[in-house]
Amino acid sequence: MKILVVDDSRIMRSIVKNTLKTMYDVDEGFIEASNGEEAFTVLENNRIDLMLLDWNMPILNGIDLVRKLRGMAEFKNLPIIMVTSEAAKYNVIEAVKAGVNDYLVKPVTEKNLYEKVKKFLD
Amino acid sequence: MDIKYINPFINATINVFEDFFKITPVVQKPYIVKNNEDHEWDVSAIIGIAGEARGAVVISFTETLAALLTSKLVNRPVSSINDDVIDTIGEVVNIIAGNAKKGLEEYRLMISLPSIIKGKNHQLAWPVRNLPIVGIPFKTSEGPFNLSVGLENIITV
Numbered sequence: 001m002k003i004l005v006v007d008d009s010r011i012m013r014s015i016v017k018n019t020l021k022t023m024y025d026v027d028e029g030f031i032e033a034s035n036g037e038e039a040f041t042v043l044e045n046n047r048i049d050l051m052l053l054d055w056n057m058p059i060l061n062g063i064d065l066v067r068k069l070r071g072m073a074e075f076k077n078l079p080i081i082m083v084t085s086e087a088a089k090y091n092v093i094e095a096v097k098a099g100v101n102d103y104l105v106k107p108v109t110e111k112n113l114y115e116k117v118k119k120f121l122d
Numbered sequence: 123m124d125i126k127y128i129n130p131f132i133n134a135t136i137n138v139f140e141d142f143f144k145i146t147p148v149v150q151k152p153y154i155v156k157n158n159e160d161h162e163w164d165v166s167a168i169i170g171i172a173g174e175a176r177g178a179v180v181i182s183f184t185e186t187l188a189a190l191l192t193s194k195l196v197n198r199p200v201s202s203i204n205d206d207v208i209d210t211i212g213e214v215v216n217i218i219a220g221n222a223k224k225g226l227e228e229y230r231l232m233i234s235l236p237s238i239i240k241g242k243n244h245q246l247a248w249p250v251r252n253l254p255i256v257g258i259p260f261k262t263s264e265g266p267f268n269l270s271v272g273l274e275n276i277i278t279v
Contacts, residue, residue, distance in 0.1 A: 010209055011192075011209045015195065056220075085217040085220025086223065106221075
């Protein structure tokens with residue numbers, strides 16, 4: 001089981017990872033990236049089971065990465081949860097239209113992260 | 123002052139402090155910020171707002187409070203403004219601005235990446251003329267901090 005955590009905040013990546021570690025035995029399975037471009041490189045070189053993806057990041061943002069991936073046959077079915085501060089309904093609709101599987105508004109808590117992630121990992 | 127458009131920022135601030143830091147900040151009386159005014163803060167995180175309104179959200183801390191909040195997230199003592207502090211307060215202002223958009227959905231707004239300004243008694247200059255900036259002081263058990271919000275054509279006084 002490999003989870004890719006993409007966020008430009010190192011502390012946010014750490015919070016997400018540490019929260020998931022308390023729930024799932026995925027200690028060896030985390031890969032981190034700090035922007036969409038780095039994430040794309042990781043995806044090209046690893047088999048990833050789930051990506052947790054921030055929206056607002058430098059170089060390549062999360063929503064543009066989702067659009068790029070959904071246009072490629074090999075990543076059409078990659079499970080993607082967008083984890084972002086963007087709480088407006090029009091943002092959620094935009095992300096779903098782009099192809100995310102689920103959407104989680106920051107701040108992340110143990111409970112809401114668990115509920116979003118479990119359906120992809122159980 | 124029309125506080126309708128200030129409340130989403132206040133609520134988002136309280137929410138992020140409670141969830142991240144297990145601290146409930148208490149909002150004080152909002153005031154109109156004068157351009158280039160002096161203050162006692164050591165570090166500020168700024169996020170720009172664009173789209174159907176232009177503006178910015180700024181959160182300002184003393185070094186002591188910013189370091190203490192960061193130590194709660196990284197689970198080790200932090201005593202001065204370092205990369206972790208910059209990361210933490212940048213993420214805090216990002217969450218406040220992004221969450222506040224939920225209460226302002228009649229306007230389609232986009233937020234920028236956060237920037238950090240540090241330095242004892244640094245000044246904040248707001249370049250948009252005639253943009254009313256509302257300062258929102260907060261008190262916490264660990265010390266005060268300040269939120270400033272300006273949104274052209276939305277927040278009026």
